[in-house]
Amino acid sequence: MVAILVVFTAVAVTQFDRLRINPSFNDYIPGGVGNHVYMQKLDSLFGGNEKIMLILTNGHGIINPETFDRLTKLTDELADVDGVERCMSIRDVLEIKLEDGFTSFDPIITDISSDSVGLANLGKRLLTNEMGKRFVSKDLTATAIILSKSPDVADNKIVPDIQQVIDVNPGDDQIYLGGLPYIRQSIKSYIKTDLLTLLPAALVLMVLMLYFSFREWKGVVLPFVVVILSIVFSFGLMGALGWEISLISVLLPIMLIAIANDYSIHLINLYQEKYREGSVTGLKEIAVLINRELRKPIVITALTTIGGMLGLLSHKMAPAAQLGILASFGIGTALLMSLYLVPVLLTFYRKPKVNRQENEGKISLVDRILNRFSTWISKAPKTVLGTFAGVAILSVGGMMLLKVDTNVESYFTGKSDIKKGIELVNQKFGGSQYVSVLFAGDVLAPETLKRMDEYTQKMETVSGIGNIISPSIFMRELSKGLNEPGEPGYGQLPQSEAEAEQYLELISMSGYEGQVSQFIDYNYQHARILVSLTDGSNQTGKKVLKALKDMTKGDPNVAFIAGPGLSKIQIADMVIQGQISSMILALLIIFILLTIIFKSFAAGTKGSLPLLLSSLFLFGLMGVLNIPLDIVTALLSSIMIGVGVDYTIHFLWRYKAEYIVCKDRSLAVTKTLQTAGRGIVFNALSVIVGFSALIFSSFAPLRFFGVLVVVSIFACLICALLLIPAIIVVYKPKFLEF
Known part of the structure; x- marks a missing residue:
């Protein structure tokens, strides 16, 4: 057995070199549908649609010679970075005017003097220029360099190159980076950090929990070995299948640390229980006995946990479905090692040092709590059921406040x-x-340009829209270079398609065609209005999308509305669908398994009730605390159902055995709480401690996930130790009495 494990471990480790991190959220969207297809079309027409922004800030103002000199160097060098299709700054802002019968396209700024009056005048000109407003803040304390990223260049190539340019051009201004490519690259870096910090933290917490639970090192070492090997095998499988590590994948090792030791915990708990009883003292006999008694319930709980995890297969997001498969594989390997490795290794240890006389009369905190539960159930089972019903009703109210938000900008705190x-x-x-x-x-027809102009004016009034880049705005600016102030055409749209083409040819001959190419294609068959979102929230994205659709409805020239800012809305829809379908699938799998295990539909119904109630409580709490459902928290229900059902199964299995002996429901409940209840509590504590490591994550969603898993597992534990016993006492299910 050990030799086989060594061979499989070596094979799994060899696959680690194939592991790659992919932080892209667009890859969560299946190809060939919706915004994904539209983005490809936009890329083919106008080049890269994703922006990287460098923000230079200076509390004393950015209109000064030193800042401009640095900005000039940065703009020149960034334009040469591989993967930068366009690089624009205040240096590219033009003043277009007609002087002495000649049209001039002059940069609004070529150098900056130290004259205070001149500086103030320059600031006003920038803020009143349609192009200039994109590159300076209203208080003139910040200026932007806007880069258009080529879709063919990877984030991990372009972002370090940009950072290198910044490093070799130091200055007094503080520089910050923004934009989806930079955010994705930062996420990638944080994923590496999380994997290197959360894994050791979770392992340390697990070791401490195991030692304080069992008070002997065999209770630590054996589950530890099982967990480590299950993690190695799962990541080896990920590498072998060519799957990439995503933000969701960070959960895999934490899940296995929290779950994969459960079966070993129950074995060691029964091992100590048998030895304390004194009826069997030989280690080999005890090992055989615990394997025989727990083999079936452990296999059953493992299958139900795997069933819950496989509920993730219904997600359209590939990383979520992959997590379900990898976690199931890791749990399956942990099951096999717990059944066939742990009992064997137990025989090599010395007998436990248990002084029965010293321990007589001493009751642990866990035992006192379980005894109190037993009292409540015996005296007032209907009150217990009523309390749970009240919690369910309140939870439904909280669910009404639940919102969905897949905003990647909110991942950083x-x-x-x-x-x-x-x-x-x-x-x-x-x-x-x-x-x-x-x-x-x-697109250059007067009636089309007029509609674009009307849309542009309406967009300026829409909350959530920041900057607007429109052909009509640009045409109005160009007209100032062909008409004197006061003339009919000054600041107006061209009156014919030929006149519009003349405008564009004029700007091209002046060497500024790059500024036009971002919103009109080279053959004048496509044009676009570009609007920025003032924040990355789903609420803003949906509001802006609705406004744009409403104002352009019925326009024969409008092909579609799309952009990087809308991908999150499609992901949000996938999150909702995935959450509902995965929860239904997980509950269905659990219902079927419980029905088969206990040979009763009542078992499927009553055994699934704690999971349903815990789910209601979890989502109700999220609604009350304003914690959004996102790509990470959307995995909660399947994981909670897969893990939480174990406690119910262990309770029902032990209760059935106790009832056969005593034929008294209340006494059987008490006996079950005093025996299997202890292992159930240790099991739940193991999961809670394992997932609590996520509170140290660099990502807000993972922190929320860690807290919510702790809450949901605790809810499942309370349901297993209070709700299930109360149901047994009140409703007397027949499937447990034969």
Whole structure:
């Protein structure tokens, strides 16, 4: 057995080199549908749609010679970075005017003097220029360099290159980065950090919990070995299948630390119980006995846990489905090792040092709590049931407040540079996540440009929209270079398609065609209005999307509305569908397994009730505490159902054995709480301690997940130790009495 494990471990480790981290959230969306397809179309027409923003901040103001010199160097060098399709800053802002009959396209700023009057005048000109407003904050304390990223270049290539340019151009201004590519690269870095910190933290917590539970090292070492091997095998399988590590994958080792030791815990708990009884003293005899008594309930609980995990297969998000498979595989390997390795290894240890006389009359805290539960159930079982019913009703009310938010910007907390950069981009520059309204056909026709202009004016009044880049705005600016102030055409849209083409040819001949290419394609068959979202929340995204659809409804030239800023909405819909389907699938699997195990539909119904109630309580609490359902917390129900059902099964299995002996329900409940109840509590504590390591995560969703798992597992534990016994006493289920 040991030799086989060594071979399989070596094979699994060889697959680690194939593991890669993929922080992209667009990859969660299946290809060929919705926003994903539209984004590919936009990329083919206008190049990269994702933006990276460098924000230079200076409390004394950014209109000064030193800042401009540094910004000039940064702009020039960043334009040469591989993967940067366009690089624009205040240096690219133009003043278009007609002088002495000639049209001039002059940069609004070529150098900056130290003259205070000139500086103030320059600041006003920037803030009143349609292009300039994109690159400076209203208080003139920050300026932006906006980079368009090529879709063919990886984040981990372009972001370090940008950072290198920043490093070789030092200055007094503070620089922050923003934009989805930078956020994804930061997530990738944080995933590495989490894997390197959370895994040891969870293992240390598990070791401490096991030692204080069993008070002997065999109760620590054996579950520890099982957990480590299950993690190694699962990540080896991930590498062998070519699956990538995502934010969701960070949960895998934590889940296995919390769950994979459960079966060993029950074996060691019964091992100590048998030895304390004194009826059997030989270690080999005890090992055989505990294996025989617990083999069936352990296999059953493992299968139900795997069944709950496989509920994740209903998710359309590939990482969620992959997590279900990998966790199930890890749990399956832990089951086999617990049944066939742990009992064997127990025989090599010395006998436990248990002084029965000293322990007589001493009752542990766990035993006192279990005795109190027994008293409540014996005296007032209906009151217990009524209390749980009241909690269920309140939970349903809390669920009405539950919201869904897949905003990646909210994943970072505290005062990190990433969080600061996100806040600066959103507050001072209208956001870095863009949405495009794509027009197709005669986009330079006067009637089409007029509708674009009307939409642009309406968009300026929509809450949640930051900057707007529109062909109509650009055309109005160009007209100032062809008409004198006061003339009919000054600041107006072209009156014919030929005139519009003349405008664009004029800007192209002046060397600024790159500014046009971001919203009109080269053959004038497609155009778009670009709007930025003031924040990355689903609420803002949905509100802006609805407003854009309402105002463009029925327009024959509007092809679609899409953009990186809308991907999260599609992910949110997948989260809702995945949460509902995975929960239904997990409960259905558990219902079927319980029905088969106890050969009764009543067993399936009553055994699933604690899981349903715990789910209601969990989502109700999330609604009350304003914790959103996101790509991580959407996995909660399947995991909770898969883990929480174990406690119910262990209780029912032991109760049935006790009732056969005593034929008294209350006494059987008390006996079950005093024996199997202890192992159930240790099992739940193991899961709670394992998942509590997530509170140290770099990501807000994982922290919330850690807290919520603790709450949900505790709810499952209370249901198993109070609700199930109360149901037994009140309703006297027949499937437990034969």
